[in-house]
Amino acid sequence: MTVTRTTDVGQPVGLHRIAHRCTLPPMTDPIQDSDHTEIVAQVLAATASGYDHLLPALLDIQRRVGFVPPRSIAAIAQHFNLSRADVHGVVTFYQDLRTAPPGRHVVQICQAEACQAVGSRELTTHAERRLGVALGGGDARVTLSAGYCFGNCACGPTVRIGDAVHGRVTAQTFDALIDALPGSSE
Numbered sequence: 716m717t718v719t720r721t722t723d724v725g726q727p728v729g730l731h732r733i734a735h736r737c738t739l740p741p742m743t744d745p746i747q748d749s750d751h752t753e754i755v756a757q758v759l760a761a762t763a764s765g766y767d768h769l770l771p772a773l774l775d776i777q778r779r780v781g782f783v784p785p786r787s788i789a790a791i792a793q794h795f796n797l798s799r800a801d802v803h804g805v806v807t808f809y810q811d812l813r814t815a816p817p818g819r820h821v822v823q824i825c826q827a828e829a830c831q832a833v834g835s836r837e838l839t840t841h842a843e844r845r846l847g848v849a850l851g852g853g854d855a856r857v858t859l860s861a862g863y864c865f866g867n868c869a870c871g872p873t874v875r876i877g878d879a880v881h882g883r884v885t886a887q888t889f890d891a892l893i894d895a896l897p898g899s900s901e
């Protein structure tokens with residue numbers, strides 16, 4: 716993973732004022748439902764069947780499809796010799812996994828302790844109002860979800876939009892980030 720450090724806009728340069736911008740593997744655009752079965756089969760064929768490999772397989776499916784298709788749960792369960800309920804439980808337990816296509820933009824606000832201590836809950840309330848969606852929900856434009864630490868704890872509140880991690884986000888800078896997204900004025 717490539718990590719580039721950028722300063723906050725308008726902030727003096729200093730170690731405690733450095734924001735991280737992480738380049739993560741690109742998420743594949745959501746694709747046609749008919750292709751899901753083949754992609755899931757490819758992921759499973761390349762994955763050992765031990766339980767330790769379940770979560771990485773689910774994350775790989777989500778990276779390639781955009782979400783974990785509910786109709787793939789049976790095949791995944793069979794591959795790992797688990798029940799459908801077991802797999803469903805894992806998919807719904809982990810906040811990073813989703814079972815429906817995301818919006819055009821995925822906005823995650825860190826809810827972990829360090830970010831909470833510097834106002835992530837208040838920022839979340841602002842984001843819900845600004846975007847018109849509740850945390851954990853979304854629409855075709857945007858998915859708003861909770862994150863649990865992006866490794867940027869010293870510069871919270873932290874927001875990840877797509878692949879970019881932003882530190883020391885205020886209500887004002889959040890609005891500026893949203894306004895800068897492609898299609899934000901549509």
Ligand code: FES
Binds near residue numbers: 825831868
């Ligand atoms: S607690 Fe928010 S980035 Fe670590």
